[in-house]
Amino acid sequence: MHASGFDRTRPLLLLVMAAAALGGFALGHPGIVSTQNLDSMAVFGIEIGMIALGQTLVICGGDTGIDLSVGAIAGLAQVILGRLLHLDLAWPVAIGMTLLAGLVLGGINAVAISWFRIPPIIATLATLFGYQGLALVLTGGINIDLTHESPLFLAIGQGHVLGLPLQLVALYLPLLAAFAFLQHGTRFGRALYLAGTNDRAADLAGLRASRIRAATYVLCGLVSTIAGIVGAARLGTARPDAAGEANLISIAIVVLGGTGIFGGTGSVIGTALATVVIGIVDYGLSYNDFNPIYQAGVIGVILIGVILVENPFVAWRDSRRTNGA
Amino acid sequence: MSRVELAGIAKRFGGVVALAGVDLAIAPGETHALLGENGAGKSTLIRVLTGAIVPDDGEIRVDGGVRRFAHPKDARAAGIAAVYQEPMIYPHLSVLENIFAGNEITLRGGMIRKAAMAERVRPWFARLDLSDDLLDRPMGRLSLGYQQLVLIAKALTQEARVIIFDEPTSILSQSETDRLFAIIRRLREDGRAIVYITHRLDEIGKIADRVTVLTDGRVTGAARADELDETKLLALMAGKASRNYGKPRPDRKPATETPPAFEIKGLCRGNLYRDVDWSVPAGRVTGVYGLVGSGRSEVALAAFGALPPDRGEIRLNGARIAPRDPAEAIARGIGYLPEDRKSQGIFATKPLEANLTASALFRFVHAASRLDFGGLRGEAARLIGRYRIKARDETIAIGTLSGGNQQKALFARWAGQSMKLLILDEPTRGIDIGTKDEIHDFIRELAASGLPVVVISSDLPEVLAVSDRVIVMRRGRVVTVAEGDAMHAEAILAAAVGTHARAA
Numbered sequence: 001m002h003a004s005g006f007d008r009t010r011p012l013l014l015l016v017m018a019a020a021a022l023g024g025f026a027l028g029h030p031g032i033v034s035t036q037n038l039d040s041m042a043v044f045g046i047e048i049g050m051i052a053l054g055q056t057l058v059i060c061g062g063d064t065g066i067d068l069s070v071g072a073i074a075g076l077a078q079v080i081l082g083r084l085l086h087l088d089l090a091w092p093v094a095i096g097m098t099l100l101a102g103l104v105l106g107g108i109n110a111v112a113i114s115w116f117r118i119p120p121i122i123a124t125l126a127t128l129f130g131y132q133g134l135a136l137v138l139t140g141g142i143n144i145d146l147t148h149e150s151p152l153f154l155a156i157g158q159g160h161v162l163g164l165p166l167q168l169v170a171l172y173l174p175l176l177a178a179f180a181f182l183q184h185g186t187r188f189g190r191a192l193y194l195a196g197t198n199d200r201a202a203d204l205a206g207l208r209a210s211r212i213r214a215a216t217y218v219l220c221g222l223v224s225t226i227a228g229i230v231g232a233a234r235l236g237t238a239r240p241d242a243a244g245e246a247n248l249i250s251i252a253i254v255v256l257g258g259t260g261i262f263g264g265t266g267s268v269i270g271t272a273l274a275t276v277v278i279g280i281v282d283y284g285l286s287y288n289d290f291n292p293i294y295q296a297g298v299i300g301v302i303l304i305g306v307i308l309v310e311n312p313f314v315a316w317r318d319s320r321r322t323n324g325a
Numbered sequence: 326m327s328r329v330e331l332a333g334i335a336k337r338f339g340g341v342v343a344l345a346g347v348d349l350a351i352a353p354g355e356t357h358a359l360l361g362e363n364g365a366g367k368s369t370l371i372r373v374l375t376g377a378i379v380p381d382d383g384e385i386r387v388d389g390g391v392r393r394f395a396h397p398k399d400a401r402a403a404g405i406a407a408v409y410q411e412p413m414i415y416p417h418l419s420v421l422e423n424i425f426a427g428n429e430i431t432l433r434g435g436m437i438r439k440a441a442m443a444e445r446v447r448p449w450f451a452r453l454d455l456s457d458d459l460l461d462r463p464m465g466r467l468s469l470g471y472q473q474l475v476l477i478a479k480a481l482t483q484e485a486r487v488i489i490f491d492e493p494t495s496i497l498s499q500s501e502t503d504r505l506f507a508i509i510r511r512l513r514e515d516g517r518a519i520v521y522i523t524h525r526l527d528e529i530g531k532i533a534d535r536v537t538v539l540t541d542g543r544v545t546g547a548a549r550a551d552e553l554d555e556t557k558l559l560a561l562m563a564g565k566a567s568r569n570y571g572k573p574r575p576d577r578k579p580a581t582e583t584p585p586a587f588e589i590k591g592l593c594r595g596n597l598y599r600d601v602d603w604s605v606p607a608g609r610v611t612g613v614y615g616l617v618g619s620g621r622s623e624v625a626l627a628a629f630g631a632l633p634p635d636r637g638e639i640r641l642n643g644a645r646i647a648p649r650d651p652a653e654a655i656a657r658g659i660g661y662l663p664e665d666r667k668s669q670g671i672f673a674t675k676p677l678e679a680n681l682t683a684s685a686l687f688r689f690v691h692a693a694s695r696l697d698f699g700g701l702r703g704e705a706a707r708l709i710g711r712y713r714i715k716a717r718d719e720t721i722a723i724g725t726l727s728g729g730n731q732q733k734a735l736f737a738r739w740a741g742q743s744m745k746l747l748i749l750d751e752p753t754r755g756i757d758i759g760t761k762d763e764i765h766d767f768i769r770e771l772a773a774s775g776l777p778v779v780v781i782s783s784d785l786p787e788v789l790a791v792s793d794r795v796i797v798m799r800r801g802r803v804v805t806v807a808e809g810d811a812m813h814a815e816a817i818l819a820a821a822v823g824t825h826a827r828a829a
Contacts, residue, residue: 194672
């Protein structure tokens with residue numbers, strides 16, 4: 001058993017699901033398994049995937065940890081970036097300032113939760129509305145056009161490296177590697193698991209549980225901001241409501257990926273696999289001309305389905321283990 | 326004939342014997358006081374009597390007939406009710422709703438008949454001199470004393486003929502206590518049987534007809550209250566301490582005037598503790614004895630930075646310290662083994678290795694803050710061997726180990742590091758005697774290596790067994806410090822419970 005408490009059943013199940021989903025859609029529409037389509041799937045999944053990485057750390061930290069404001073942060077970050085670019089700042093400068101703003105937005109969540117002891121669901125619900133509102137105020141509700149910005153900036157969301165989406169190779173995969181290392185390879189990650197398992201015991205072991213959790217909200221704000229920037233570059237526009245659905249879908253992905261909602265277990269690796277599943281399903285449904293209004297429902301069905309399939313299997317395996325011991 | 330009779334009641338929790346064959350007869354019209362230290366088995370006995378747990382062995386007879394309580398409602402039906410130390414209430418519901426919670430008088434279909442319920446309660450409220458106006462008030466608005474009276478009314482409403490009071494006065498003021506005693510006498514005159522659990526010896530003379538002393542899950546003394554004075558009571562209660570496992574260690578150090586390595590002066594915090602002085606020399610075990618609520622753990626938590634004091638000084642090796650959190654205290658070399666293993670100590674679902682090394686992670690970090698996993702495993706294996714923790718290997722989840730091995734692991738978490746001070750709060754609570762002895766040996770070894778060690782315990786034989794000196798606390802104050810020959814059970818117990826009889 002590892003300190004992560006991560007069960008190998010879930011990643012396997014997710015891989016099977018991803019393959020089955022892709023296979024299923026291919027039966028309906030063989031054309032879906034084309035380079036172009038897989039590329040589009042990746043592009044669609046990357047932004048929510050980044051956000052889900054941050055959400056994983058937040059939920060793993062326990063003490064009812066959750067960040068409902070991730071989508072609002074992504075939207076507000078996009079808007080801030082758009083305004084800065086329209087001030088004729090060089091795009092790297094604008095991005096740097098936007099990233100700083102993202103740290104502040106995540107930091108506000110962290111302070112509210114760790115310092116003022118506001119329950120995470122309330123604190124981030126409040127900032128969700130606050131950040132959404134601020135984004136509307138900054139734009140007056142009108143999208144900011146970025147299609148005339150530097151091609152180098154737009155490449156962040158539209159470019160390719162070795163035939164793969166640039167944001168996948170240059171941003172998502174490095175972020176995934178960094179988060180996996182942080183979670184599984186460092187003292188911070190170990191302390192995060194312990195704090196998520198038993199908050200009081202972690203404090204009394206000198207692990208400063210609430211500071212660790214505070215850091216997860218800041219990191220979550222940062223990756224949400226990066227996701228917002230990528231989205232702006234991809235579509236060449238900054239919209240205040242750009243990532244509204246990310247608030248809840250990121251939580252669904254984290255849970256689907258095997259992270260326990262009560263904290264102390266799970267892995268960003270599982271989250272990444274769950275992102276693939278959701279990405280395929282989402283894109284596959286659109287591709288097969290399913291009415292988009294059903295898509296959210298399908299995610300719910302998958303979420304419940306995984307647990308219904310997994311529970312009897314885990315129970316059967318554990319009973320065998322106990323009898324064997 | 327006895328109203329309730331227990332014969333040979335036994336109960337084990339895992340490897341720990343909570344009750345080892347208890348006989349107890351409670352007569353109608355009598356107040357029966359049950360005395361015993363924490364962990365003596367009193368609460369388990371109450372839980373058996375109220376049907377909350379089923380004993381492994383033994384018989385419960387009510388009015389001569391053998392009964393089996395599989396569920397609390399069986400005990401309730403037999404007329405047994407308990408009034409607990411901390412009233413268990415629904416604060417937002419009314420007094421009437423609290424009295425009938427789960428037991429409402431209803432019409433067919435579930436409509437609640439409030440008037441009928443009020444009708445049922447009224448005579449009992451009158452008997453307890455409670456005003457009917459209280460019935461509609463939210464329970465949470467009442468003082469603790471009144472809440473307790475409401476719970477007594479609840480017991481009476483359920484036609485309870487045996488009422489168990491679990492340390493009822495610990496939360497009451499003097500006038501509330503007097504009122505409660507008057508009510509208990511009245512209930513006794515009605516022919517009800519009363520079981521009265523207490524720590525306070527001075528209450529025995531006022532309220533009890535009979536006294537039974539429980540130690541280590543056995544009845545170790547029984548007498549009529551009018552045959553006892555405080556000295557005899559103390560002797561009864563301390564009986565266990567003179568037994569074998571409590572005998573002083575041959576290596577107990579004589580009284581010394583060595584300068585303290587760890588020192589607390591004039592420490593205060595709200596109403597938890599006041600003007601506390603501790604002086605803890607190096608190379609010795611300093612015991613801190615006191616009943617629950619004496620403030621001993623809170624003082625330790627202050628030194629550990631977990632519950633900062635309002636005023637006062639803490640010094641470690643001469644330097645004044647004021648740790649703001651446990652991490653800072655640990656960095657200064659203070660280790661604290663918390664009293665509640667489950668909620669404050671272990672990470673139940675995590676591997677033994679992560680549990681053993683939780684407070685030492687900073688020693689196992691490579692460049693780029695990468696954890697040295699090999700080093701962690703090696704350290705865990707070393708501690709498992711050194712402290713003889715019985716576990717398949719270091720990867721097993723600590724929650725699957727026995728309580729004794731969990732406790733050893735928590736002990737090893739601190740003992741295995743080089744600290745400057747160790748504070749062990751209830752280091753052997755709820756574990757088997759064998760492991761207890763082992764941990765006591767480890768504690769002596771730590772002190773022998775030159776470390777100042779503080780052992781906080783409400784287990785008097787344990788304090789006597791491991792300590793070179795004992796600080797006794799009562800109600801947030803240090804009442805005495807005993808060393809050398811002055812360290813014996815009666816004197817320490819007398820100081821802790823606050824009687825005037827100071828056994829010589």
